[in-house]
Ligand SMILES: C=C1C[C@]23C[C@@]1(O)CC[C@H]2[C@@]12CC[C@H](O)[C@@](C)(C(=O)O1)[C@H]2[C@@H]3C(=O)O
Ligand SMILES: O=C(O)CCC(=O)C(=O)O
């Protein structure tokens with residue numbers, strides 16, 4: 316829902332949104348105790364219902380998250396010219412970015428670091444962040460969150476009744492797996508000041524994540540919203556209450572295909588407000604570029620056919636990165652009969 320305002324220059328290309336009222340809070344977001352006996356079942360249930368859940372009891376020390384967060388706050392507090400020097404180079408797409416998301420004209424009220432991950436740490440080819448303390452804090456965080464992603468996918472495979480417990484997790488931990496890490500900073504939006512506490516601007520526009528799963532952690536500032544479907548399939552945006560001690564997991568497009576639509580990738584977005592900064596870390600767990608993305612045989616009932624034509628993660632990624640953020644990226648891979 317776009318509210319037309321007197322064209323403030325700083326946000327002239329960033330849509331302003333009506334904020335959802337308090338009744339639109341996703342207060343019953345499914346919570347998975349990752350160390351508990353019911354994790355496998357709870358994950359599958361949450362993925363079937365919402366494509367989204369919160370993970371607690373994950374074993375990642377609070378200090379790992381806190382140190383990474385305070386280093387990130389320090390990075391973004393630098394002078395603009397210093398941050399711009401960390402921007403992407405022509406030959407290398409990763410680094411610092413501000414307001415522009417991707418290459419196809421999407422804008423948001425945020426700044427970010429988009430970083431490549433090799434195995435369990437930031438890729439050596441990734442020149443930013445260059446500060447040793449920040450880099451080592453992020454490396455510690457990435458190793459921990461990668462482990463959480465693998466444990467979530469192992470429990471998911473168990474819950475789905477797949478005999479090979481590593482069928483999903485090995486896709487995102489195996490050689491050549493394609494991991495991306497993103498640090499987002501949503502500063503308070505000055506153009507919203509004086510417009511009332513419900514006024515918000517688009518921080519990160521609505522989209523689904525293309526990978527298998529994404530694992531998100533933020534500071535205590537809310538802003539993440541997910542689209543839920545009611546019984547009549549009508550879409551409703553709800554705010555996810557922030558929880559700096561938990562991780563949130565999104566089902567991505569690739570997992571939708573691997574489960575032949577049993578799980579659907581969750582549409583989500585971030586809105587910013589006029590008062591508080593949001594800092595988030597998102598680990599995008601993808602497979603190797605040559606990995607075939609097709610429904611797992613164990614998940615197909617007898618005679619059930621794939622809803623999608625075959626593709627590799629590399630093909631999907633290339634196609635996805637040509638789309639706008641809000642596009643339905645899977646549509647071009649859906650079989651015509653549906
Ligand atoms: C507009 C875009 C940004 C994005 C690449 C894309 O063309 C479409 C997918 C976008 C997305 C969403 C999830 C992740 O934040 C991301 C890193 C990804 O893998 O796909 C971003 C891409 C990006 O920021 O470059
Ligand atoms: O910053 C957030 O909380 C979520 C951002 C997001 O969805 C993304 O980077 O893909």
Ligand SMILES: [Fe+2]
Nearest residue numbers: 522523524583
């Ligand atoms: Fe996302």
